[in-house]
Every structure is written in structure tokens, then in C-alpha cells.
Amino acid sequence: MEKETIFECKCCGHCCHGTATVSVNAEEQQKIADFLKMDLSALRQEFLLTKGNRTEMKIVDGHCIFYGNDGLCKIHPVKPFHCKQWPLHPSILGDINAYNAIKKDCPGFNDEASYEEVCQLVMENRIQD
Ligand code: SF4
Numbered sequence: 002m003e004k005e006t007i008f009e010c011k012c013c014g015h016c017c018h019g020t021a022t023v024s025v026n027a028e029e030q031q032k033i034a035d036f037l038k039m040d041l042s043a044l045r046q047e048f049l050l051t052k053g054n055r056t057e058m059k060i061v062d063g064h065c066i067f068y069g070n071d072g073l074c075k076i077h078p079v080k081p082f083h084c085k086q087w088p089l090h091p092s093i094l095g096d097i098n099a100y101n102a103i104k105k106d107c108p109g110f111n112d113e114a115s116y117e118e119v120c121q122l123v124m125e126n127r128i129q130d
Pocket residue numbers: 009010011012013014015016017087088106107108109
């Protein structure tokens with residue numbers, strides 16, 4: 002099966018909703034600040050939340066603060082690594098239950114694709130990172 006048909010994001014926004022977001026490291030914070038033409042301190046105050054030694058994006062109205070009304074990510078070109086990687090997460094490799102749990106929440110996976118084909122795609126995605 003062609004890799005484009007194994008997974009294709011449906012832009013449903015499910016992975017941008019919830020009670021917490023992914024972590025954003027210092028390099029990613031600076032890239033987002035540059036993209037938004039903001040000072041780092043202003044970005045951190047307006048958009049980010051620090052819990053202990055972990056910084057993540059704020060949640061507003063049940064979704065990431067960067068999730069737009071059009072259903073798209075407002076910082077798509079510079080979104081954090083964990084957002085770029087999702088849902089082709091390495092936990093899928095060697096654990097079909099992890100795959101099934103992720104697939105349950107993400108309509109982008111093709112039901113016709115085998116677990117092995119999905120693992121191959123995850124491997125290829127890791128190489129590109
Ligand atoms: S849940 Fe899956 S299909 Fe929906 S936006 Fe996220 S990655 Fe795309």
C-alpha cells in the first residue's frame with residue numbers, strides 16, 4: 002500500500018484538543034517566537050505554561066491555544082516536534098495495543114492498512130526527523 006494511503010491527516014483537530022498539550026523545548030519556543038515576531042518572554046507569558054521543568058502550550062476552550070477557528074494550526078511551520086510526529090509515534094513499534102489506542106482517536110489511519118505497513122511508515126517518519 003502506498004504510504005500516502007496508510008495515513009492521511011483528516012484535519013479533524015482531535016489531537017489538538019484535551020486538557021494538556023505537548024512539551025515545547027527552548028529551541029522550539031524561540032522558533033515560535035520568531036515565527037510570531039514576538040519576544041520570547043512575551044510568548045511565554047501569553048501562550049505557554051510552565052509546570053515544574055516542563056513547558057507546554059496553554060489550553061483555551063478545550064484546545065491548544067494555537068488551534069485556529071479554521072481547524073488548522075496557527076504555527077504549523079514551527080509547531081513542536083511532538084506535534085509534527087503525531088500520530089506516527091514510536092510507541093507503535095512493537096506494540097499493536099499502542100497502535101490501536103492511537104488509531105482509536107485518529108481517523109487518519111486507513112482501516113485497510115496492516116499493522117506492519119503502519120510500523121514501516123513510523124520507521125520512515127523517524128528517519129526523516
Ligand atoms: S487526530 Fe489524526 S486526523 Fe485528526 S488532526 Fe490529529 S493527526 Fe489529523
